[in-house]
Amino acid sequence: xxxxxxxxxxxxxxxxxxxxxxxxxxxxxxxxxxxxxxxxxxxxxxxxxxxxxxxxxxxxxxxxxxxxxxxxxxxxxxxxxxxxxxxxxxxxxxxxxxxxxxxxxxxxxxxxxxxxxxxxxxxxxxxxxxxxxxxxxxxxxxxxxxxxxxxxxxxxxxxxxxxxxxxxxxxxxxxxxxxxxxxxxxxxxxxxxxxxxxxxxxxxxxxxxxxxxxxxxxxxxxxxxxxxxxxxxxxxxxxxxxxxxxxxxxxxxxxxxxxxxxxxxxxxxxxxxxxxxxxxxxxxxxxxxxxxxxxxxxxxxxxx
Amino acid sequence: xxxxxxxxxxxxxxxxxxxxxxxxxxxxxxxxxxxxxxxxxxxxxxxxxxxxxxxxxxxxxxxxxxxxxxxxxxxxxxxxxxxxxxxxxxxxxxxxxxxxxxxxxxxxxxxxxxxxxxxxxxxxxxxxxxxxxxxxxxxxxxxxxxxxxxxxxxxxxxxxxxxxxxxxxxxxxxxxxxxxxxxxxxxxxxxxxxxxxxxxxxxxxxxxxxxxxxxxxxxxxxxxxxxxxxxxxxxxxxxxxxxxxxxxxxxxxxxx
Numbered sequence: 001x002x003x004x005x006x007x008x009x010x011x012x013x014x015x016x017x018x019x020x021x022x023x024x025x026x027x028x029x030x031x032x033x034x035x036x037x038x039x040x041x042x043x044x045x046x047x048x049x050x051x052x053x054x055x056x057x058x059x060x061x062x063x064x065x066x067x068x069x070x071x072x073x074x075x076x077x078x079x080x081x082x083x084x085x086x087x088x089x090x091x092x093x094x095x096x097x098x099x100x101x102x103x104x105x106x107x108x109x110x111x112x113x114x115x116x117x118x119x120x121x122x123x124x125x126x127x128x129x130x131x132x133x134x135x136x137x138x139x140x141x142x143x144x145x146x147x148x149x150x151x152x153x154x155x156x157x158x159x160x161x162x163x164x165x166x167x168x169x170x171x172x173x174x175x176x177x178x179x180x181x182x183x184x185x186x187x188x189x190x191x192x193x194x195x196x197x198x199x200x201x202x203x204x205x206x207x208x209x210x211x212x213x214x215x216x217x218x219x220x221x222x223x224x225x226x227x228x229x230x231x232x233x234x235x236x237x238x239x240x241x242x243x244x245x246x247x248x249x250x251x252x253x254x255x256x257x258x259x260x261x262x263x264x265x266x267x268x269x270x271x272x273x274x275x276x277x278x279x280x281x282x283x284x285x286x287x288x289x290x291x292x293x294x295x296x297x298x299x300x301x302x303x304x
Numbered sequence: 305x306x307x308x309x310x311x312x313x314x315x316x317x318x319x320x321x322x323x324x325x326x327x328x329x330x331x332x333x334x335x336x337x338x339x340x341x342x343x344x345x346x347x348x349x350x351x352x353x354x355x356x357x358x359x360x361x362x363x364x365x366x367x368x369x370x371x372x373x374x375x376x377x378x379x380x381x382x383x384x385x386x387x388x389x390x391x392x393x394x395x396x397x398x399x400x401x402x403x404x405x406x407x408x409x410x411x412x413x414x415x416x417x418x419x420x421x422x423x424x425x426x427x428x429x430x431x432x433x434x435x436x437x438x439x440x441x442x443x444x445x446x447x448x449x450x451x452x453x454x455x456x457x458x459x460x461x462x463x464x465x466x467x468x469x470x471x472x473x474x475x476x477x478x479x480x481x482x483x484x485x486x487x488x489x490x491x492x493x494x495x496x497x498x499x500x501x502x503x504x505x506x507x508x509x510x511x512x513x514x515x516x517x518x519x520x521x522x523x524x525x526x527x528x529x530x531x532x533x534x535x536x537x538x539x540x541x542x543x544x545x546x547x548x549x550x551x552x553x554x555x556x557x558x559x560x
Contacts, residue, residue: 179400187394190420201408
């Protein structure tokens with residue numbers, strides 16, 4: 001018999017190589033992240049020196065004339081993100097509740113994969129839909145000068161976040177033990193009372209994670225937002241500003257990075273915007289982590 | 305003196321088949337007396353849970369393919385499609401084999417069912433929570449932490465909380481499906497004492513997880529074997545002088 005079974009010494013050395021490789025991969029990813037951080041800071045921080053702090057926080061973004069106020073971009077991002085969150089959260093969670101708790105079995109089997117496919121649609125394609133369908137519709141329906149507005153962006157991004165929120169929330173609802181539902185129903189709760197009073201609260205931390213992940217996609221979204229928000233760097237003020245063009249931080253970086261002279265003030269300010277974006281999503285992630293960490297403590301108590 | 309036994313529940317020729325073809329109950333005829341502990345016992349797969357879950361219509365959630373016969377509570381067939389299931393479940397409480405505290409606080413666990421039933425008055429809710437907790441002898445252990453999550457309680461406390469939750473609705477019937485299978489002997493004894501006390505005014509149907517508990521608790525007992533009712537009678541008769549050979553064999557531990 002001529003089997004090529006490795007001897008034990010071969011086995012051992014293979015194991016060593018493998019463990020070295022895996023360790024290297026782990027260290028490298030830490031290295032990459034810190035390098036990215038360093039690079040961002042190195043290229044972005046000079047902006048603080050080159051532009052006076054006051055005008056960096058100014059209301060005018062007009063780089064050619066030397067106005068580097070990032071306030072309109074920051075506000076633009078916030079308006080679009082908050083708008084998208086307000087749209088996506090209720091829609092996503094109720095979609096999840098429908099799929100997990102209400103829909104009959106065959107509908108579940110069709111809907112869940114469909115929602116997951118939706119989550120994978122590239123944002124450029126969403127942008128097409130935004131430009132060709134959504135924005136003309138809003139322009140006509142609300143009699144606006146242009147359909148490329150903050151509102152259009154918020155709706156589109158909300159749309160983009162719904163599948164993520166729905167799919168992960170549905171997983172969370174699915175892990176709620178059947179016993180909870182039965183116990184509530186046995187106490188005389190109706191189907192809806194059981195859902196809102198017991199099942200959804202029991203899945204609360206999973207649903208929070210879902211919302212965080214969904215909105216994570218929204219904050220970093222660039223392409224779709226650039227295509228539909230009109231790209232006017234104006235500070236949005238008042239409710240009517242929702243229906244005027246805005247420009248987000250991501251869109252600004254994407255559209256201006258290509259034509260800026262390396263090492264110029266403009267270049268450094270663009271990186272500074274990157275830092276701002278980085279800090280924003282860091283705050284977001286830390287909040288999410290704090291929320292789910294509380295969940296771990298609760299479940300630890302559950303096991304004790 | 306004439307001993308009149310009032311029947312609370314009459315089960316009339318009840319057959320239930322699940323959609324996977326398993327015939328869980330076959331032509332059960334049973335008259336369950338009011339204000340007593342009736343024990344359903346027998347080996348696993350005998351249809352005890354199915355029978356319990358049919359009485360509060362919780363089996364509606366399961367994959368039942370065929371359900372024939374009648375279940376009369378106070379003379380009314382609760383298997384009729386137009387039965388008010390929600391109301392029925394308030395009248396017929398249920399305790400499960402594993403304690404299932406809802407993911408809420410201790411007091412909310414009890415007030416939830418009351419709030420769902422439409423009670424809004426805070427003072428009355430608090431009063432009912434306290435009374436239910438006292439009824440299950442849990443008040444002294446938890447009165448200073450009513451707003452803690454119910455998950456933080458021990459298993460025995462959780463199960464008494466589940467019983468309190470049912471008691472708060474002032475039910476006429478309580479169904480218990482192996483309520484002490486996950487509990488230690490001391491907690492088990494507490495629950496058993498409670499059930500005996502409650503049976504003065506409530507009809508209790510208990511599916512114990514072992515024969516010893518069945519013998520301890522039974523005012524009346526029904527022996528179920530593979531979906532068939534083999535024998536029904538007074539507790540001491542069934543456990544001391546069973547008439548059917550299969551009951552005798554099971555009670556004496558020859559099989560099961």
